[in-house]
Amino acid sequence: MELAYVCDWEKRPQSSHCPSIPLVCSWSCRNLLAFSTDLKGEDEDKEVSHMIHIIDTEHPWDVYSINSGHTEVISCLEWDQSGSKLLSADGDGQIKCWAMSEHLVNSWECLHCSSLDGDPIVALSWLHNGVKLALHVEMSGSTNFGEKFSRVKFSPSLTLFGGKPMEGWLAVTVSGLVTVSLLKPGGALLTASESLCRLRGRVALADIAFTGGGNIVVAATDGSSSSPVQFYKVVVSVVSEKCRIDTELLPSLFLRCTTDPLRREKYPTVTHLKFLTRENSEQVLLCASHQSGSIVECWSLRKEGLPVNNIFQHRSPVVGEKQPTILKWRILTTTSDLERVSSIALPKLPISISNTDLKVASDTKFCPGLGLALAFHDGSIQILHRLSLHTMGVFYGSSTGPRTGDESAIKRQRTGGPAIHFKALQFSWTSLALAGVDNHGKLHMLRVSPSMGQVLEMNTTLRHLLFLLEYCMVTGYDWWDVLLHVQPGMVHNLVEKLHEEYMRQNQALQQVLATRIVAVKASLCKLSPATAARACDFHAKLLLIAISSTFKSLLRPHVLNTPDKSPGDRLTEICAKNMDTDIDKVMINLKTEEFVLDGPPPPVPAAAHPGSMVRPGFGFMRDGASLAMLREMLVMIRIWGLLKPGCLPTFTATSDNQDSMQLLFRLLTRLWLCSREDGPPPGPR
Secondary structure, X not given: OEEEEEEOOOOOOHHXXXXXXXXXXXXXXXXXEEEEEEEOOOOOOOOOEEEEEEEEOOEEEEEEEEEOOOOOOEEEEEEOOOOOEEEEEEOOOEEEEEEEEOOEEEEEEEEEEEEOOOOOEEEEEEOOOOOOEEEOHHHOOOOOHHHHEEEOOOOOOOEOOOOOEOEXXXXXXXXXXXXXXXXXXXXXXEEEEEEOOOOOOOOOEEEEEEOOOOOEEEEEEXXXXXXXXXXXXXXXXXXXXXXXXXXXXXXXXXXHHHOOOOOOOOOOEEEEEEEEEOOEEEEEEEEEEOOOOEEEEEEEEEEEEOOOOHHHHOOOOOOOOOOOEEEEEEEEEEOOOEOOEEEEEOOOOOEOOOHHHHHHHHHOXXXXXXXXEEEEOOOOEEEEEOOOOOEEEEEOOOOOOEOOOOOOOOOEOOOOOOOOOEEEEEEOOOOOEEEEEEOOOOEEEEEOOOOOOOOOOHHHHHHHHHHHHHHHHHHOOOOHHHHOOOOHHHHHHHHHHHHHHHHOOOHHHHHHOHHHHHHHHHHHHOOOHHHHHHHHHHHHHHHHHHHHHHHHHOEXXXXXXXXXXXXXXXXXXXXXXXXXXXXXXXXXXXXXXXXXXXXXXXXXXOOOOHHHHOOOOOHHHHOHHHHHHHHHHHHHHHHHHHHOHHHOXXXXXXXXXXXXXXXXXXXXXXXXXXXHHOOOOOOOO
């Protein structure tokens, strides 16, 4: 691990910052990072402002700060699965739903608000939408995206008519209440609350996970290591336009350290409780601490046979009778004594954590998603294997450093004064970056090596990075954290291999990923001076695709009955069959009444001489798909000009007084002729 950058905000007076107040952060699939801080007013009597900061990790200098309006400390932040909505909850039981305004990262508004007055929120989560993708490391060499990434059967937490997932969120309070808020299609908010169990007790820590059958599992503890960690099944339904919550008690567990006579009193408090993944309620991570140390335990829920009394063991079994089973929590592994843990981050990459899959990942040396991060009060961070809990990597903070000699590298040198440590940690969605907010509100971005320090061959490294780029393309997630590990010398090979894998997919999938792969190529080419010009070409192609899509969206069929193909598809098909360079001859095969302009003509601003729009040597002059889009737009402009002269765009010529439309036709025709004279253009690169 190594430091990528640190966001050091403008200096504030010491009295205006509250480093002792807990901080939380959350990382979205769009690589937007939200975290909270608390500021005191300049006047002593002024209340503390609870702020939410949102940044794009690629442009961390642009931070958008929201005065949340929460009356107490913000205890939870949660992004939805699309990365466009954010939940915030505080110590007074208030939950707010924030959303982008006009799809702008620097403009947010509060859409909904629910409240349980005076009941602090300790856990918060969006309801599951039923979308789960499995990533198969053993198939990374396959040419079929469907074999590398498969859809897992997973039921939404709640569905509307027709099986559409219902949007909403679930929260757990200190008093043992579970509250659910549902967003109805009309925009109304439907809220209900219920006790986790009949005998309500204090809940200091809680976490939420989901099962494949659509149920919700809540883990809760009162904070004492001598008390059991309780698990509850929560089922949400809508009956007669009212939200209904049913709860059921599941098997519980006691920490292993409490059964050890030497450690029974050493770790009195449970400080962290987390499921290993949100889609797996059968594995949980627990951390117990005292003032100067911590211990971490990993538990798994297993189905075991129920022992039968000796009286019934000699009874002849009935045909088809199965042995009764029971669910029990079994400890997988535990760590030795550690420094005091301040924060924990779990990976989001959907790698299966069965022993077989972990062995495959180990054999292929594919480390992303295998480790969890622990931050300590001495300022260091360790990456531990998510099941065995052995150390995979270590990061030393500015106030710590590795000891020399025979002492363990995990121990740190102690320095005078309060140490800077991380109070909140979050992994990116590919687990190649780690963000931490320290106790002074600074944001630290760390690179997490895909090989975890192992020396890999260049081809292996390229294959791993390519695998993660393909995963981002298929899921639609942002790929900035993958680019952190791409060296300039890798860019050309990655672009070529990415294009080769894309061209091997079926036509339908290629159409879905058409714009995403161009955007990925543009991002890659910006990383190397040798390919910077190609990045401009890819950005120009993205703009061309957007303009072409806008033009085609204005077409509608003249007859209202639904044709086999849309006017845009028919135009593409006819232009592909007729390769004549004379646009008027192409129009002979078109019925202009089928390409009626729907609505006002597209606004086209006045421009300079059309020849300045395309410089010689631009990449799309050799790109068949781009030239085909230009030709289709040329036909549309020509048809609209015949139907209504006011639809024609206007240009301002700077070199002479020639007709602007003639110049535009001449320019596009020249591009088309150049591609025809030089032979068929190659495929997109």
